[in-house]
Amino acid sequence: MMLSCSALVVGLLLSQVRGFLNSSEDDGVPEDWVLLHVVQGHIGAGNYSYLRLNHDGRIILHMQSLKGDADLYVSDKTLRPSFDTYKLQSVTCGQDVVVVPGDFARPVGIGIYGHPSHKESEFEMRVFYDQMVPVDPFEKGLYTSEDGQRQGQSPHEAEEDFQEEESIFWTILIGLLKIILEILF
Structure with a gap:
């Protein structure tokens, strides 16, 4: 009797672990996206936290508000985008997604805003590179030398x-x- 209960508990735990692993692998992210960074943080109500994106190519920013409501503002004109100065935004309650086109000038400024409806917001942002977008070989600055540096750099x-x-x-x-x-x- 005790052996069958132990086997049942172990089986239940294994199914939970398998379900957790499958859900983290199958979170709606295409296989051709490469995870570059995971950024976690807290932001107070009405405040901004700023990040800088230097990676070339098409970049996808997936931000999940774990607590409160964090909003996402992106610009290639300023390194401190806000709800007054931005090019791209996502201001949902929950998951915010912004696709940064490959033709945006680098560095790209990313502003994370803590919505005033919550005293503090906690977020996790995953930064993906979309490797399926074809790279234009004639685009300025993409030619590289043998040592991996851009020509002219x-x-x-x-x-x-x-x-x-x-x-x-x-x-x-x-x-x-x-x-x-x-x-x-």
């Missing part, structure tokens, strides 16, 4: 790009640490 410029991405990482990390410290103290 000096090693110094490549180093600046790396430092810029690294500084974004530190900005996000420091912001998350501030949020954790605010919660703790």
Whole structure:
């Protein structure tokens, strides 16, 4: 009797794990999209958090409000888009999706706004690259040399790009640490 109960519990747990894994794999994302980043964060009511997108090509931003209501604003003209200055937006309650075209000038500014209807909003954004969109070989700046750098791009410029991405990482990390410290103290 005890053995059959244990087998039933193990079977139930395995089915739950299988269901969880299948749901995370089959979340409506096409197989030809490549996951580049996952960004999680908190944003206070009426405040903005800013990110910078440097990746070329067609990029899809999937943001899910886990708590509260976070909205998404995108621009290739400013690095601090808002509900006054943006090119693309998604302001739903729940899942927000913005498709950044490949012809947008890089870097692209991403603004995440905490809607005032909630004291704090928590979000998770997944950044995908759509590799099925054909790349125009005649588009400016896409030719690369043998060492993988764009033609016309000096090693110094490549180093600046790396430092810029690294500084974004530190900005996000420091912001998350501030949020954790605010919660703790």
